[in-house]
Amino acid sequence: MMNRRPVATAASYYHLPYATNSFAHGQYHDPAFLSVGYRPLHLPLQQQQHSAEHLSLAGFQDPGFQLLQQPSVHQHSLPVRTRLQHRRAAQEAMAHPQQSEEQLAELQKLSNAWEPEVIGPLVGPREPSTKITTEYASADPVYQVKTAALPQKYSHYRTVRGDGKCGWRAVGFGYFEALIRSDDSTKFLFEEARLRSMSNVFTAAGIDSMVYEDFADEALGLLRRIYDAAHTGDATEILFEAFNDETVQNYIITYLKLITTAWMKTNAGDYAPWIENGQTVDEYCDHSIMPIGAEIESAGLAPLKDVLLSPAGIALEVHYLDRSPTDAGDIQNYYFGPASQPTVGTVRLLYRPGHYDILYKNEDFPQQVTTYLQFANPDHQDYVQNIAGCDFMTAIPGGSIINPHQAWLSGSCYGNSVSDISATPAPIQQCVQRTPAAVHAPSVIVHQQLQPQTLYIPAPPQQLITPPTELPQELVIRTLPQVSLAQAGLHGQGAGPFRASPWQYEDGLMQATSRMPLQTTIFRNSHFNTAHFNNPDFQPEEWKPDDDYVTTTSKGFRHRNG
Amino acid sequence: MAGNKRIMKEFADIQANSPPGCTITLPKEDDLLNWEVTMDGPSDSVYAGGRFKLAVALPKEYPFKPPNVSFKTKIYHPNVSNDERGSMCLGMLRADEWKPPNKIVEVLKLVRAVLAAPQPEDAVEPGIANEYKNERRAFDKNAKEWVSKYAK
Structure with missing residues (x-):
């Protein structure tokens, strides 16, 4: 579904969700910036109007106008040019003082009530990071250079919905995912015990158990569910579902905010220097962490990392993708390793001003030799077909199944395939009944011969993350029969003159002999x-x-x- | 639903230990999302002696969206809208300032505190707020009048 979105809208995806009250949010979500960085020409007309509307509203953000709340997020990252544009817009708006108080109140109400249409899943599927490059292909050169360099370092990424909670959600998802990747089930028990023992920290921070227990229960419950599922191998699926369930992920995000608050309050000395605007740690937690609409800021990301990731042995990497020019065209990179323990994994985040996504390196996945079965990637489909015993036949003149010889198409083979199959020897018919694809009528099989692309049957999704416990050589032999040999048997016998060998239609044969x-x-x-x-x-x-x-x-x- | 469990728990807690001057009931027994609160005016305020009916409507997404508090009894107060809705929106009740760990008990305590000490800076009724700030005596008189008129 993400693939079908046009490039320009993809870029605006990050912009839109924030546009509500975010003139100070920074360039990325900034309507004023839009004209600088994104060339509104690429945006649909409706969105341009939105931007215009908000620019005019921005004008009312005068200190004298009290009703409008002024969030102060990521102010530092605002380029001078953008700030100037803000001021100009403000001046323009103040030049028309004829708007009455009611009109302003009405505008205020509209602005409060306007909820941007948030697009995309809460946590998206893992996708090749080349998509980011494509997304920025029409952006300005700084982004083009930076995003072109991205896929070399990070092979994959995962979108996180930009609804103001993306940073919290990304770290939470990354934490659970790193635990799953660690492939060490005792880690889950260890983490559960550790998080339960956090009650001391809560008490020290003056947070009552009544306040946090609901949220802790949900988070620990997910930990437990993933631990239980680790044996059956669908842990990743459970995690993905949980984070795409609005309620569940709300509980988990609130839990993360609570432990961050508790940790900050009990270690106030460490974090106070990083808080801007002269707030105390308590005020900061109250205004910039706990509220439902509070985005994560670096002053909150640090304690979250210290309380959640580091003790679990998980490192955090944040990559900045913004308009600051860098010499190498490389993305700025911040790495926070755990202080003492060996690293279990790394949560990698892609930061674009105001928004976080999750990044992956190739090394983050279990490495397996049988790449052609591991990925359901179009590039690898050919290999599967090779194994299925189709393509080698093209080497024989007129012998290909995919492009059958004229003689095959005419005559009994094409016209009367039903009788053809019923005439084949008994063992092959047994095979036909056993293979799932044989549910189709025989005429469908003939049709398939004419359309080579339907021959490919993708590997089941579980195979994407096979646990790396087995030897690669073994894996080659064992996985082949499931996916392709059954198919080969089918095509072999459906295709006419070639008689299937026992290797093709006996499922257990390869496995038996390999052992x-x-x-x-x-x-x-x-x-x-x-x-x-x-x-x-x-x-x-x-x-x-x-x-x-x-x-x-x-x-x-x-x-x-x- | 996890949210419902929490509401049930909160309701039980609030019944066992209700905040001072408040009685909480459910107008419809099977509807946990709509609470009715009867609140006595704080004795040290202009609303002393009045009994105010409030409706607390919990959104489906509760506790991730704030409850909606409105006065069913008319009240002369800068923070309560002077219309048939009698809505109240301040501080922690705002959608982006709401914190999920907040409980309804705390909301009711806040409402009561605001009755005792109105917040003219955060007013929904600018006229009443101005009167409260500049002509305190007139405000007190009006407020008391409304109490005896509507809240007895």
Whole structure:
């Protein structure tokens, strides 16, 4: 769904959600900035009008006009040019004082009530970071250079909905994801115990258990659910669903805000120097962390990292993507490692003024050799087809299934495929019934031959994150039969003159043989045989009455495991 | 629903230990989202002796959106809109200042505190606010009049 959005709207996605009360938010969400950085020409007309509307409203943000709240977020990142534009807009607005108080109140009401249309999922799917480059292809050169360099460092990214909670959500999601990636289930228990023991910190900060327990329950509950799911392998899915459930993620974000507040209050000395505008830590927590609309700021990100990530051994990396020119065209990079413990993982954030997304490096995923099965990426589909035994036939003149020879299309093979199949020998028919794709009528199979792209059946999503416990070689052999060999059998027998071999239609065959090497006489007499006294895992052969009637060859080759 | 569980708990708590001068009931027993509060005017204020009916409407998203507090009894107060809605919106009740850990007990305490000490800087009725600031005696007289007229 993200793919279909036009480039220009994609850029405005980050801009829109903030436009409500965010003239001071910084360039990224700033309507005034829009004209500098994004060339409003690229925006749909309606959005341009929005920007104009807000510019005129911005004018009323005069100190004398008390009703309008003035958020002071990311003020520092506002370029001088933009600030000048603000002032000019303000002057223009003050030049028309004929607006009555009621009109202003009406405008104020409208401005308060206006809720931007927030686009996109709360947490998006992981996508190749080249998409960011495309998104900025029509932006100004600084962004173009920076985003072009991005995919070299970070292969993937994940969007987080820009509804004012993105920073909190991104860190929370990254935390759980890093725990899942650590692939160490004791880590979850450790973390649960640690977070439960936070009650001391809450007490010290003067936060009553009544206040936080609901939120803590939800967060710890998710931790527990993921821990339970770690064995079945759908932990990532559970995490993804939880963070896309508005209520659940609200609870978790509030929990993160609570532990941040508690931590800041109990370590006030460490954080007080970083708070701007002369606020105390208590005031800061009250006004800039706890309120539902409070975005994360660096003064809040630091304690959140210290209380949530560092003790868990998770590092935090923040990459700035803004208009500040850098020599190397590289993105500014801030890395916060945990103080003492070994790093379990790293939460990587992409920061664009006012907005956070999640970044990934290639090394963040379990590395596997069988890349062609690992990704459901269009580039890799060809390989799967290769294995499925289709493409090699193009080497034979007129022998391809994908582009069948004229002679195949005419005559019985094309016209009467139903009878063709029913005429094939019995074992193959059994195979047809077993393979799921055979649910289609046989005529559909003929159709598939003419449209090569439908031949590809994508790998099931679980395979994207196979636990890295198995040896790569083993994986190649074991995963192939599931995905492709069944298919190969199907196409092989549906396609006419080629007769399927047992390798193609017997599901268990590859697996069986991969585990049990061929038992030749040479092997049996070597020390590689466990029955040989020189084998380190020596296990004498036992006589089993059941085996007595099985001949030596079949025992060794086919029917041992079948 | 997690939100509902919390509301139920809060309602039980508030019944067992209601804030001073407040009685809380549910107008419809199966509707936990609409509370009715009867609040006595603070004894040290111009509203002493009055009984005010308030409606507390909890949004579906509660506790992630603030409750909606409105006076059903007319009241002469700079922070309460002088119309049939009698709505009140200040401080922690604003959508972006609301904190999810806040409870309705605290909201009611805030309302009562605002009755005792109006906040003219945050007024929804600028006229009444001006009177409160500049002609305190006239304000007191009007407020008391309204109490005896509507809130007895």
